[in-house]
Amino acid sequence: MTAPETMQYKMVFCDIDGTLIDSTNRISPGTRQKIQELYRIGIPFILVSARMPSGILPLQRELGIKAPIVCYSGALILNERADPVRTVGIDREKAILIDDFVKRNWKHVCCSAYCHHDWISDNIHDKWILQEQSITASVPKEGRISDFIPQNGHIHKLLCMGEAGAIADLNNALKENFAGLSVYRSKDTYLEIMDGAVSKSGAVKYLCKAYDIPMEATVSFGDNFNDMDMLLVTGTCFAMGNAPAEVKRQVRNVTADNDHEGVLAGLERLNFAENRR
Structure with a gap:
């Protein structure tokens, strides 16, 4: 299917890893220029990621735009001033139980x-922590959940990293042993664990309401199964060329891969409604 070329779009939601950035973790100059053009005519370009704020805000500054950001796949939304406007988490005691379950088994x-x-x-010296730190430039704090999270507090996400087979087994075990969670593999070696009410599509709906923009006037870009709910809820969507075949089969459009400016190619196929503020 082709994108509805006649529609005038008013908001863009874009995943980061495997989508906006290439395999060397860079944004292409052409993509950055296009996003800045949209910003100048008042089109919010929303970065949506499982990353924490410090893994998203530097990319937003690099793009030279101001807009809300969606962190932890929708568990935390920050406004244009980087203030939290929506937060959904796993309560402290449940998070400690999950963490103990993983570390024990x-x-x-x-x-x-x-x-x-x-x-x-x-x-903080674990090889997986060091790898994630090199990708996102975020800096971990050493300690346990109980050291940092107050009583009656919550966390936004647990991230489990390991060999693919172990992560697949852990994925199944968590779903069998813990209710009310959103658990998915963002890649073969990464398992993201959040509250069951968290979703990228929920963040899309929240921001559409906040901006008074109809869903049909939105577009989204993503590359993996954890983007599917976002891709399917927006007015039109693009799966990256590097997305799994099943993701490509379910979405409206497929663009180039993240190493060949797939986001730029998709944006250039669409018309955008100027909204100078």
């Missing part, structure tokens, strides 16, 4: 927690 899986601007790990 999957000793070679690295489990860390995120809350607002804090990334918490009991071993």
Whole structure:
């Protein structure tokens, strides 16, 4: 199917890893220029990611735009001033139980927690922590959930990293042993764990309401299964060329891969409604 070329779009939602950035974690100059053009005519370009704020805000500054950002796949939304406007989390005691469950039964899986601007790990020198730090430029704090999260507090996300087979087994075990969670693999070696009420599509709906923009006037870009609910809820959507075949089959449009400016190619196929503020 082709994108409805005659529609005038008013808002863009874009995943980061595997979508906006290439395999060297860079944004192409052409993509950056196009996003700045949209910003100048009043089109909000919303970065949507499982990352924490410190892994998203530098990219937004690089783009030279101001807009809300969606962190932790929708568990935390920050407004244009980087103030929290929506937060949904796993309560402290449940998060501690999940963390203990993982560490007790999957000793070679690295489990860390995120809350607002804090990334918490009991071993900041673990190879998986160092790898994630090199990708996102975020800096972890050493300790346990109980050291940082107050009573009656919550965390936004648990991230489990390990070999693909162990992550697949852990994915199944968590779904069998814990209710009310959103659990998905963002890649073969990463398992994201959030409250069951969290979704990228929920963040899209929240921001559309906040901006008074109809869903049919929105477009989204993503590359993996964890983007599917966002892709399917927006007015039109693009799966990246590097997306799994099943993702491509379910969406309206497929663009080039993230190493060949797929976001730019998709944006250039669409018309946008000027909205100078």
